[in-house]
Amino acid sequence: VMAGYHSFLCQILENYRESATNDNNPDENENETDQESKHQNKWAMNASLEDAFVIAQTWVSTSMSNPPEHLESLTTIPVTLPSTQIYEGNDAPTTTDIPIQPLLQAFHHIYLDYTNPSSLIYAMLTSIVSSPIDYRRVALQNIVLIGGGSSALRFFGQGLATALSGAGKKACCGDIVQSLSKESEIEEKKEDAVISSIAMHRFQCLKRAVSA
Numbered sequence: 001v002m003a004g005y006h007s008f009l010c011q012i013l014e015n016y017r018e019s020a021t022n023d024n025n026p027d028e029n030e031n032e033t034d035q036e037s038k039h040q041n042k043w044a045m046n047a048s049l050e051d052a053f054v055i056a057q058t059w060v061s062t063s064m065s066n067p068p069e070h071l072e073s074l075t076t077i078p079v080t081l082p083s084t085q086i087y088e089g090n091d092a093p094t095t096t097d098i099p100i101q102p103l104l105q106a107f108h109h110i111y112l113d114y115t116n117p118s119s120l121i122y123a124m125l126t127s128i129v130s131s132p133i134d135y136r137r138v139a140l141q142n143i144v145l146i147g148g149g150s151s152a153l154r155f156f157g158q159g160l161a162t163a164l165s166g167a168g169k170k171a172c173c174g175d176i177v178q179s180l181s182k183e184s185e186i187e188e189k190k191e192d193a194v195i196s197s198i199a200m201h202r203f204q205c206l207k208r209a210v211s212a
Contacts, residue, residue, distance in 0.1 A: 005149030007118075008110045012052040013044075015102035022046035043084055043096055050082045055098055059153070064155045074100060076088065107156065112163055114171035114203060121167045125203045137209040140168070174205040 020042065058079045063071060078095040111120045128139045145161055153160040166187075 004150060005147075006049075008106060008153075009049050009052040009056065011106040011110050012055060012103055013047055013049065015106050016044040016047060016052075016098075019099070019102050040193065043081055044084050044198055047081070048083050054082060055079050055103055056063070056156070058098075059100060059103060059157070060155050063157050068158065073107070076100060107153075107163075111153075112167040114167060121171065124164070125168060125171055125206065128206060128209075129203065136206060140206070140209055155192065169210055171203040172210040 006087050055077075058077055062074070062077055066074075076097040076099050079098045081098075084096060109116060109119065113119045114121045114125060116122055124143065128136050131139055144165075145164075150160060157163065158166075
């Protein structure tokens with residue numbers, strides 16, 4: 001499964017570069033705030049994995065030093081980007097205000113998106129579904145996260161372990177009727193992945209094990 005920390009950093013870069021590319025499209029109706037946002041996103045075109053690492057760790061530090069209600073209101077975080085020091089030298093700003101939405105989207109896609117076959121939660125739940133029914137509950141209750149990524153993301157937002165637990169319950173105990181009503185909308189948004197009803201509900205068989 002490509003849900004390691006390196007894949008997470010690559011997804012962060014991809015999201016920010018996509019955001020920067022979209023920002024390059026001209027808009028006659030944009031205001032000064034929009035123009036400033038575009039200027040701030042230019043760093044992404046020269047960004048490196050080191051930048052992605054620094055962004056992720058800055059968010060971890062922010063998560064550790066702020067209450068959850070404050071994190072929910074944040075839209076940007078100040079980050080000292082290594083690449084700006086290389087390409088702009090002494091003229092580079094000390095910090096750059098980085099929007100956090102692409103970062104959070106990368107985290108969700110790599111670790112928590114149970115409709116993404118490359119995500120960590122998908123791999124975990126698929127393994128449990130493949131196990132004998134009598135062992136599924138025990139398996140769900142004895143998941144241990146190890147490795148550099150699990151340590152680095154221990155305090156990412158609400159924490160990787162807590163986030164995975166919530167994603168697992170959502171995948172196994174989600175409202176089927178509600179999911180079906182939203183399925184067509186999700187299929188339109190994800191151009192590279194066709195999400196069928198099977199993909200949406202493949203983990204519903206674990207509902208009893210999760211609820212027990």
